[in-house]
Amino acid sequence: MQIFEAIEVREFPYFLSVEVTEGEIVGDVVNNYNSHKVYLLVDHDTKRIWTYNGPNSSFKLQIYGGILASMLRKQLRLFYRVYSLNTYSKDDSTFQEILKKPLAGGRAKTIDKEDFSSMAADSKVGDIIISNPRFSKALDNINEVSQPEEFIRIFLIVGGILYSEQETTETFFNEEKTKIELLKMGRLNNGFTFFNDRNYSTRLIVKDRSIQGIELYIHNYEKVPSVELKIPLIKEEKISREGNINSLIKAFKIPEKLSDDIIPEGRNLQSDDN
Numbered sequence: 001m002q003i004f005e006a007i008e009v010r011e012f013p014y015f016l017s018v019e020v021t022e023g024e025i026v027g028d029v030v031n032n033y034n035s036h037k038v039y040l041l042v043d044h045d046t047k048r049i050w051t052y053n054g055p056n057s058s059f060k061l062q063i064y065g066g067i068l069a070s071m072l073r074k075q076l077r078l079f080y081r082v083y084s085l086n087t088y089s090k091d092d093s094t095f096q097e098i099l100k101k102p103l104a105g106g107r108a109k110t111i112d113k114e115d116f117s118s119m120a121a122d123s124k125v126g127d128i129i130i131s132n133p134r135f136s137k138a139l140d141n142i143n144e145v146s147q148p149e150e151f152i153r154i155f156l157i158v159g160g161i162l163y164s165e166q167e168t169t170e171t172f173f174n175e176e177k178t179k180i181e182l183l184k185m186g187r188l189n190n191g192f193t194f195f196n197d198r199n200y201s202t203r204l205i206v207k208d209r210s211i212q213g214i215e216l217y218i219h220n221y222e223k224v225p226s227v228e229l230k231i232p233l234i235k236e237e238k239i240s241r242e243g244n245i246n247s248l249i250k251a252f253k254i255p256e257k258l259s260d261d262i263i264p265e266g267r268n269l270q271s272d273d274n
Helices: 059-075 093-098 134-144 245-252
Strands: 004-007 013-021 038-044 048-053 081-084 151-158 161-172 175-188 201-207 210-219
Touching: 004 059, 013 059, 038 059, 048 059, 048 093, 059 081, 059 201, 134 151, 134 201, 151 175
Parallel strands: 048 081
Antiparallel strands: 004 013, 004 038, 038 048, 151 161, 151 210, 161 175, 201 210
16 A cells, blocks of 8 residues: 655645655554645555545645545556545444555655646546536435544535534434434525634535535534524525415406595505504
8 A cells, every 4th residue: 555645835736745655554644643634545456546634634635635636546547546535434444444554665656746747738637527416416425425523514515505404303202312404594695605603624525526515514522502694695485385366366356446435644555554
């Protein structure tokens, strides 16, 4: 197994990869001490490139890691496939199996500045499709990714619609159970959206080069009061409902005889109740 770290640099191309040679097994590198880093794990036995985003890694570095993974796959002549190790929880057997794999050399090479000269000519490298996915399918893809430990999801954005989680109580005879359901908040307005009421951690879910959704997390030790939105939302209320057609016709019908009541001077034609 070869391991490469995605790093940020000040000059073009602003991010590169360096090979990690210290350690005997993957677990010596992928651990809590390096939770702020992003790694690419090349498994030559299974022809897989695993991306791993540490729980405290920056959103920008995670994007860089995804692009570097695509470039690394191209370097290996596309015989390898890219997978996300973050899809699995740390207790999952697949995750634990990878942590135990020994580090060794291989034919994968670091991505440096010279590799970006050909990147511009290939527009398919790193492309991400931004579209409105079908909610049910996108939600299935999002739920396939394990929830990060020690974090609580506060908001979920799918196709420009903002959702929050609410806990509902279910009673089965004498046993009380709760379940988490998504609560639709409304559609985000165009322009900037500021979630500045807390220190949010953002996670982008991508599958088949298409954005499925964006999640906003906070640490589980933070106190979570009732949701108070400080961003503009467009409520998608019903503007039509089933009614009686006779009532509609009656509303447009001109009465045969107008009222003979004299309206006092200065009084509005509308009723006092209105």
